[in-house]
Amino acid sequence: MIRLDHLTKRFDHFLAVDRLSFEVPQGEVFGLLGPNGAGKTTSIRMLTTLASITSGQAEIAGIDVSRNPIGVKRVIGLAPQGLNLEIELTAEENLEFHGRLHRMSRHDRRARIRELLEFSELWEKRNVQVQKFSGGMKRRLLITRAIMHRPKVLFLDEPTVGLDPQIRRRVWDMILGLKAQGITILVTTHYIEEADFLCDRVGIMNRGRLVALDKPQSLKNTTGIYAVICSRMNGCPPRFFNDRDEAVRYASELEGDVTVRQTNLEDVFIALTGEAIHD
């Protein structure tokens, strides 16, 4: 459904996205995980025709992004990282405008607006100016708007950034609901749990490059499912084991604060790059 082939973006002399290649089959939730500045948003902007492609190729639903941008625009939905809602308009008017932009019939628009606002639990707020929405409500409306015209492929750029854990759960439920409808979803995040919980497969990006790509569990298996982590003070590098006893034995040889726990995707990232996602 999504195919990238050596997709590259250069700003002057800076390589923001460096020969990114992967494919996402229909119905999959694919995660791009990486620290700030990794190139996640830039990749999405190229895939959604908002940014020009420096070199390489991309296809959405078999349509070439640079050769047929309008064709691509018909089948994609985008919920960008910034909340670009029309804040002077109401929730309903935002969706109405979107439906018109995509040439949905009046009848279809009306039915779909109701269905979606109920789905995202915003129906009661349909006549409220978006200006007065909380961050979580705005985020939900943003995703709702992105799926208004029934796209085949949905791009979600940091869909839960800045939300409290409870609201984050609701957005996750929403995304899984969309997956159940067969929509192919590419989601970017720098939250480890999010990638772990939501995604069928995760691509880990760092400095414009894809450094790993697999199912979350497989990534952890390859690194070692048990992590031995030292406290910052004694500063020994983390080590990974697939055997629990081995991990405990190694930990007991170390001095100071040492933790043995299950490996998470952040550990995988550190093991692959020697850097932390959050610093």
Place this chain on the structure above:
Amino acid sequence: MIDTGFYTIFWREMLAIRKKFWKVLSGSLVMPVLYLVTFGWGIGRGVRVGQGNYMDFILPGIIALSAMNSSFNGVSVTLNISKLYYKTIEEILVSPISPWAITLGRILAGCVRGLFSACLIVAIGLILDVNLGFGPSFFATVLLLSFAFGALGVLAAMLTRSHEDMTNFSNFVILPMAFLSGTFFSPDLLPQPFRSLILVYPLTHGSIALRALATAQAVPLSALAVLFGYAVVLFLLAGLSVKRLEL
């Protein structure tokens, strides 16, 4: 090249204008009323231009000026904010609507703003009982003028990279045009080469055409032709600038 998508863009602008109707109304009144008071009553009391009184002379010029300002500012400021600040333009750019439709929809919204503020001043003129006539061809010319400046507004918003750029554009291009384009005096009074220079401004031709139409003189075909030429060229440039926009 142009699809019906322009109507969607236009519809969105009308919705926004309706929501802040009173702001738009008062916004389009301040400047022309100040000009009318300052130049019409204040300075203009003793001034005579040709046979008529000064108020009759400047009113069509002020109409041209406010149509220009309302259209240009209405289009450029909202588009600039949408591009730089709210990023709402990206919502339109990821939808299957052509750049030409986006351009046309925005310009038509500028035409509505221009026509609206022209009507306000015509109403003031009628209250002041000026010795002028306002027919359909007068309003059609206002529309043409607003179209050209709406297109310039799109172009300016697309080319500027910051809010300061936009302010500078207004200060260096729009403001001199407002004062020099035969709004307050007849270009015939100026010596060469200034006279020819001022004839480069599209607003000059707007003022000339509107003044002739309001005073029932012969229809100034050359002025209308120049305005039309500006409208076409600026529309093409505006459309190309939207097409080439990369944020």
